Amino acid sequence: MTGSAPVDIERSVARLLTVGTYASIALLAAGVIAMVVAGRSPLDPAPRFDPARIPGDLAALRPEGFLWLGIVLVVATPSARVATSLVGYFRRGDRAMAVVSVLILAVIGLSVVAATWSGA
Amino acid sequence: MLAGGVAAGVFGSLLGLGGGILIVPLLTIGFGLPLREAVGVSLICVIVTSGAAAAVYLERRVANLRLGMTLELFTAIGALVGGLVAFLVSERVLAALFSAMLVYVAVSMIRGRDLEPDDDIAAGSMSSQPFGLTLDGPGYAVHGLGRGVVGSIGAGVVSALLGIGGGLIKVPVMHLLMGVPLRVATATSNLMIGVTASASAIIYLVRGGIDPFVAGPTAIGVFLGATLGSRTAHRIELRVLRLLFVAVLSWTAFEMIRRALTTA
Numbered sequence: 001m002t003g004s005a006p007v008d009i010e011r012s013v014a015r016l017l018t019v020g021t022y023a024s025i026a027l028l029a030a031g032v033i034a035m036v037v038a039g040r041s042p043l044d045p046a047p048r049f050d051p052a053r054i055p056g057d058l059a060a061l062r063p064e065g066f067l068w069l070g071i072v073l074v075v076a077t078p079s080a081r082v083a084t085s086l087v088g089y090f091r092r093g094d095r096a097m098a099v100v101s102v103l104i105l106a107v108i109g110l111s112v113v114a115a116t117w118s119g120a
Numbered sequence: 121m122l123a124g125g126v127a128a129g130v131f132g133s134l135l136g137l138g139g140g141i142l143i144v145p146l147l148t149i150g151f152g153l154p155l156r157e158a159v160g161v162s163l164i165c166v167i168v169t170s171g172a173a174a175a176v177y178l179e180r181r182v183a184n185l186r187l188g189m190t191l192e193l194f195t196a197i198g199a200l201v202g203g204l205v206a207f208l209v210s211e212r213v214l215a216a217l218f219s220a221m222l223v224y225v226a227v228s229m230i231r232g233r234d235l236e237p238d239d240d241i242a243a244g245s246m247s248s249q250p251f252g253l254t255l256d257g258p259g260y261a262v263h264g265l266g267r268g269v270v271g272s273i274g275a276g277v278v279s280a281l282l283g284i285g286g287g288l289i290k291v292p293v294m295h296l297l298m299g300v301p302l303r304v305a306t307a308t309s310n311l312m313i314g315v316t317a318s319a320s321a322i323i324y325l326v327r328g329g330i331d332p333f334v335a336g337p338t339a340i341g342v343f344l345g346a347t348l349g350s351r352t353a354h355r356i357e358l359r360v361l362r363l364l365f366v367a368v369l370s371w372t373a374f375e376m377i378r379r380a381l382t383t384a
Binding site: 009010011013014015017018020021024025028029031032035040041042043044046047048049063064067068070071072074075076077078079081082085097100101103104107108110111112114115116 | 121151171175178181185186197200203204314317318320322323327328331334335336337340
């Protein structure tokens with residue numbers, strides 16, 4: 001460790017992972033319950049991912065709304081964990097790990113760009 | 121689907137595998153899903169596994185956050201590349217190569233008793249790392265960062281192509297090549313899996329490779345299993361953990377060889 005500031009990054013990251021995981025699981029569970037209520041089978045044809053439709057699906061209590069939001073939260077939680085670490089390392093004055101955190105976020109951002117570009 | 125997810129979650133959490141190694145065969149063989157959809161769902165499940173288990177390992181100070189983040193920079197790069205070429209590589213060739221790699225890792229783990237790093241660590245010794253990075257943990261020194269970087273890139277590529285967490289590569293690389301105790305390597309791998317899988321899951325999500333109706337029940341099962349696994353891992357002896365790891369590697373190698381031979 002390069003600093004003596006009492007920034008407990010491990011604990012902050014653990015809390016964020018716990019909250020992110022439980023929130024996404026709650027959304028997925030709500031989606032599964034909605035599937036059961038609507039009589040949808042896991043093997044039924046699924047709608048393609050469209051972020052713009054999520055609010056409408058949620059308002060209509062359609063299962064895909066909860067499921068897609070839960071999946072988005074699952075995918076976003078690791079990035080949020082890295083962002084939390086970045087803040088912690090920055091406050092601790094640990095430049096090397098702060099740079100590592102920024103680079104990880106940059107690679108994840110590149111994935112979004114590459115996915116959008118290649119899927120277009 | 122839920123019960124299969126529970127079983128995959130327990131194993132994934134205990135062994136740092138992410139559970140994908142069981143989820144993909146479960147969904148393709150058990151439920152007849154196309155391999156690409158199974159991989160997409162599996163990536164979501166391994167992120168859930170990682171989140172549930174890593175939170176517990178971090179609270180207990182078992183996972184090495186600095187080492188995990190340094191290596192996951194390179195697993196994420198590998199996952200980005202792997203996610204982009206996932207649609208270009210022949211599954212048959214990939215399965216055969218993967219099987220050979222699994223056998224190699226299993227043999228390395230069996231023979232790894234002589235390489236047990238815990239014995240030759242001087243108390244308080246610190247290794248030298250580039251760019252001011254200090255990656256050592258309490259009671260052990262981390263070395264061989266270059267080999268770790270190469271292994272991490274490979275783990276990222278394999279994760280993206282096969283929908284696994286990449287722990288199959290990361291745990292042996294950290295344990296055998298970098299001097300990290302097995303329990304720490306397993307916990308750190310669990311932490312890294314989230315970022316590795318999310319880098320490629322984004323690509324699968326945007327390109328329509330994730331089925332929400334399958335991902336929902338499977339991920340909930342994995343979550344329940346991972347929670348159970350992470351809370352019982354510290355009660356299991358290292359020898360048992362190693363034997364479990366080798367057993368899972370061997371079974372997966374057999375499954376991949378069988379798939380390579382039967383795929384038209």
